[in-house]
Amino acid sequence: MKKFIKYxxxxxxxxxxxxxxxxxxxYSSxxxxxxxxxxxxxxxYTPTRVERGKKLAxxxxxxxxxxxxxxxxxxxxxxxxPPEFGTAYTKNITQHPTKGIGAWSDDEIVYLLRTGIHPKTGRALPPYMIKLPMMADEDLFSIISWLRSTDPMVQPLDVDNKVSSPSFLTKFLMRVVIKPFEYPTKPIILPDSTNKVALGKYLVSNLGCNDCHAADVTKVNALEIEKTAGFMGGGSNWTDVNRKVLYASNITFDKETGIGSWSEADFHKALREGIRPDGKPLSYPMERKVQLTDNEISSIYEYLKTVPHLxxxxxxxxxxTLPADATAGMKVYYKYGCQRCHGENGLGIGDLxxxxxxxxxxxxxxxxIKHPNKYFPTTVMxxxxxxxxxxxxxxxxxHVRELGRRAAHTIAR
Ligand code: HEC
Ligand code: HEC
Ligand code: HEC
Incomplete structure (x- = not known):
């Protein structure tokens, strides 16, 4: 017995x-x-592609x-x-030859976006950088045409990249769970835009709806989206710019817990204007998509109808929770969720x-504030x-002025 315990x-x-x-x-790798x-x-790089690429980008x-x-x-x-992934910075992808991607070849950019492998170093990209293994060649080439274009947003700008510190969990996922995608062996063709269900599926797969509206973002099947656990049923957790948690909604057509009772007009309003049928704004990171055409939105709607109800x-x-002495302006700011994008201090994806x-x-x-589209045509605001x-x-x-004044001397993060 003693021997057994010893073993x-x-x-x-x-x-x-x-x-x-x-x-x-x-931990150390x-x-x-x-x-x-x-x-x-x-x-x-045709003008049509640059235009299409701008919209997609x-x-x-x-x-x-x-x-x-x-x-x-x-x-x-x-x-x-989400804080469990550590701290991360996105990179300079302007045309700057050394700080940005101005000196990369088109082949290298396509390779990175298709596979999630850095073409220069072979290092895998973290889960929070997008990969496009299923995007049609035409769309991917359009994005690259835009990156090469004369659009002011992509012009070379000398800004250094900052170093990210991924957490243990991110490193663990990268070693054990997340694998790069195979480079496609055949050209990927755009779906027929008159086939609504096919176009809707393509958009759901390529606009990130599938990643976010899954049950668990680490278990998404990007190649065969319908095999994703809890497909379109929501539940995965997300964070706004203050790292407050919110959950993806169920966008299957379940009547009680999904969007089964939404009309097509309700769906258009939510996607284009960011307003739900009950009048409430959608919260970041769910961003309205002003860029989508009517046909694209109704195609997504038609496709979602075919998805199993969960x-x-x-x-x-x-x-x-607001402080007891919150001003009237601060209450309005929180009531409509401005802080979810602009931060509690005025510094978020939009800078006040x-x-x-x-x-x-x-x-x-x-x-x-009433008409941000007049000032920023494709804004998510x-x-x-x-x-x-x-x-x-x-x-x-x-309150907006107060935040601006207080943050005026804060250095951008
Ligand atoms: C959800 C956020 C997110 C989105 C969306 C996103 N990226 Fe990135 N991207 C990142 C992060 C984070 C990195 C840095 C990854 C790392 O640390 O290696 C990155 C890195 C890159 C790089 C590598 C740059 C270098 O110098 O190493 C390129 C190129 C790139 N992204 C292009 C794109 C393009 C094109 C799109 C749109 C199709 C896109 N990204 C969408 C977050 C994002
Ligand atoms: C970055 C993650 C993310 C992406 C990408 C995303 N969503 Fe969402 N979506 C969410 C979250 C989180 C919510 C819940 C927002 C809230 O609580 O206000 C939501 C809510 C919604 C709602 C409202 C449902 C309801 O019952 O109120 C609809 C409709 C919706 N998303 C459709 C889509 C479609 C279609 C796409 C693709 C074009 C998409 N979403 C892409 C995260 C995302
Ligand atoms: C879904 C995210 C989102 C929400 C919610 C949001 N904004 Fe914005 N806002 C932005 C973004 C992003 C910009 C920057 C414009 C751009 O480039 O899209 C912006 C721009 C602005 C600007 C102009 C800043 C400038 O320098 O020109 C003001 C003012 C502003 N927002 C106020 C508000 C207020 C007040 C609320 C709440 C009622 C609000 N925003 C809600 C995303 C948002």
Whole structure:
């Protein structure tokens, strides 16, 4: 018996040390690297492609890579990364030859976006950088045409990349769970735009709806989206720019817990304007998509109708508590969720530091808040006209100015 206990103890010791050694290895190692083989592509930068690429990039790349201060895609801190993943910065992807990707070949950019492997180093990209293994060649080539274009947002800007510090969990996922995608062996063709269900599926797969509206973001099947656990049933957790948790909604057509009772007009309003049928704004990181055409939105709607209905009630998001002496303006700011994008301190994906000086009178500032599309055509900010009550604008403006003044001397993160 004594001998048996001794064996068990030795075995347990071996297991514990092996686990500890593995943990130490993951902790001290970088993301895994893979061998790189880059196929040749030939992309003609036609004006049609640049236009299409701009539209796609404004939904898929700009949100993460745009710096709120200089408005170019020079990278920013990911305010909205759940803290368990560590701290991360997106990169300078302007045409700058050394700080940006101006000296990369088209083949290299395509390779990175298809596989998630860095073409220069072979290092795998973290889960919070987008990969496009299923995007049609035409769309991918359009994004690259835009990156090469004369659009002010992509012009070379000398801004250094900042170093990210991924957490143990991120490193563990990178070693054990997340694998790069295979480079496609055949061209990927655009779906027929008159086949609504096919176009809807393509958009759901390529606009990130599938990643976010899954049950668990680490278990998404990007290649065969319908095999994703809890497909479109929501439940995965996300964070706003203050890292407050909120959960993806169930967007299957379940009547009780999904969007089964939404009309097509309700769906258009939610996607285009960011307003639900009950009049409430959608919260960041769910961003409205002004860029989508009517046909694209109704195609997504038609496709979602074909997805199996899941019964999965929406989980309540983490609440904000205001100080007892909150001003009237601060209350309005939180009531409509401005803090989810602009931060509690005015520094988020939209930066309020300049609003005070740029719009010196309240009439203009109110107009910016009511109709941000007039000033920023593809902005994700909601058009608040008719949603915020008239008498709420004066206190709201004064809070926006107060945040701008307080943050004026803060250095951009
Ligand atoms: C959810 C946020 C997010 C989105 C969306 C996103 N990126 Fe990124 N991107 C990142 C992060 C974070 C990194 C840095 C990864 C790292 O640390 O290695 C990155 C890195 C890159 C790099 C590598 C740059 C270098 O110098 O190593 C390129 C190129 C790139 N992104 C292009 C794009 C394009 C094009 C799009 C749109 C199709 C896009 N990204 C969308 C977050 C994002
Ligand atoms: C970055 C993650 C993310 C992406 C990408 C995303 N969503 Fe969402 N979505 C969410 C979250 C989180 C919510 C819940 C927001 C809230 O609580 O206000 C939501 C809510 C919604 C709602 C409201 C449902 C309801 O019952 O109120 C609809 C509709 C919706 N999303 C559709 C889509 C579609 C269609 C796409 C793709 C074009 C998409 N979403 C892409 C995260 C995302
Ligand atoms: C879904 C995210 C989101 C929400 C919610 C949001 N905004 Fe914005 N806002 C932005 C972004 C992003 C910009 C920067 C414009 C751009 O490039 O898209 C912006 C720009 C602004 C500007 C102009 C800043 C400048 O320098 O020109 C003001 C003022 C502003 N927002 C106020 C508000 C107020 C007040 C609320 C709440 C009622 C609000 N925003 C809600 C995302 C948001």
């Amino acid at each position: 068990v103890l030795i075995l347990a010791g071996v297991v514990v040390s092996a686990v500890a050694a593995f943990a130490l290895y993951i 970088d993301f895994p690297s893979y061998s790189v083989q880059i196929p040749k592509v030939h992309i003609e 404004s939904m898929l790349c700009v949100e993460c890579h745009q710096n709120p201060e200089n408005k170019q895609i020079t990278g920013r801190i990911m305010f909205d990364l 019964h999965n009630p929406h989980k309540a998001s983490e609440e904000y 530091r300049q609003a005070n000086t740029k719009y010196p009178d309240d009439t203009t500032l109110t107009d910016v 909601i058009q608040w006209d008719g949603i915020i009550k008239e008498e709420e604008f004066a206190p709201l403006c004064s």
